[in-house]
Structure formats: structure tokens, C-alpha cells
Amino acid sequence: MLESMRLYPPVWGMSRRAVEDCVLGGYEVKGGTTVFINQWAMHRDPRFFENPEVFHPERWADNLIKKLPTFAYFPFGGGSRICIGKAFAMMEASLLLAAIAQKFRLTLQPEYPVVLQPSLTLRPKHGMKMLVTQR
Numbered sequence: 001m002l003e004s005m006r007l008y009p010p011v012w013g014m015s016r017r018a019v020e021d022c023v024l025g026g027y028e029v030k031g032g033t034t035v036f037i038n039q040w041a042m043h044r045d046p047r048f049f050e051n052p053e054v055f056h057p058e059r060w061a062d063n064l065i066k067k068l069p070t071f072a073y074f075p076f077g078g079g080s081r082i083c084i085g086k087a088f089a090m091m092e093a094s095l096l097l098a099a100i101a102q103k104f105r106l107t108l109q110p111e112y113p114v115v116l117q118p119s120l121t122l123r124p125k126h127g128m129k130m131l132v133t134q135r
């Protein structure tokens, strides 16, 4: 799940508006400016993730999450506005996945076009048509 949300973060970007002039990481930011922070880009940054485009869940095995700098991986945001549903969402997704995968095998239909749609949340534009077979 950590790896799925690394490559396909449901919240792929967030923004903040500066209430007054300030300096952020050496950049002067005028009051009223909107600053974007982008999970999609950070999660694919080779400084933090080896072979970033490759789906490799094992990369998380050795407690990678604890070794990453803050905001290298932030599918649930961070700081004072961090997602309050984080623990619930992770638990729910794990339980659902385990319950479904125990009984069924899901196979994406061959050649099905998985097109990403970066709306408010990231989603597959045409859904993902699966063949469902009983295990």
C-alpha cells in the first residue's frame, strides 16, 4: 500500500497561500502567492527512491519510511493539517484488500487503457476493468 500510494498518490498535489511575504527554502514568496507542493513529483524523486518508476513494494521492507526526510513521502499531507483519517484509511484498505484477495483473483483485462485523471484526487479515467475469478 505504501508503494501504491507512492506511485499513485490519491492526493497528488496540495497548495498553500502565503498570508504575508516570507522566504521558503531561500525563495522569496510574496504575500497572497499560492505555493504548490506535489506528491506526484516528490514520490518519484530519485534522490529518495531508487528506480523511482518501478513498482517495488519490497523497498519499504527495511523501514524506509523512517529513513526518508520529511515531505519526501507524504500521501496524507503533513504538519498541522495532516490527514485525520490516515490510520483509518490505511487499516480499511489493508482489511479490504485482504478480504477480497483471499476469495478472488482480479486480473486487469488485457490491453485495457489505464489512463490517469489528475482531478482533485488521482483516479483512473476509464476505471479499471477486471476479470474476477474465484480462488
Ligand code: HEM
Residues within 6 Å of the ligand: 009, 010, 011, 014, 015, 074, 075, 076, 077, 078, 080, 081, 082, 083, 084, 085, 086, 088, 089
Ligand atoms: C487513502 C485515503 C486518504 C488520503 C490519501 C488522504 C489524504 C489527505 C491529505 C493529503 C490531506 C491534507 C490536505 C492538505 O493539507 O491540504 C488530508 C486531510 C484530511 N483528511 Fe484525508 N486522506 C485519506 C482518507 C481520509 C479519511 C478516511 C478521512 C476521514 C475519515 C479523512 C479526513 C481528512 C480530513 C478531515 C482532513 C483535513 C485535516 C485538517 O485540515 O486539519 N481523510 N487527507
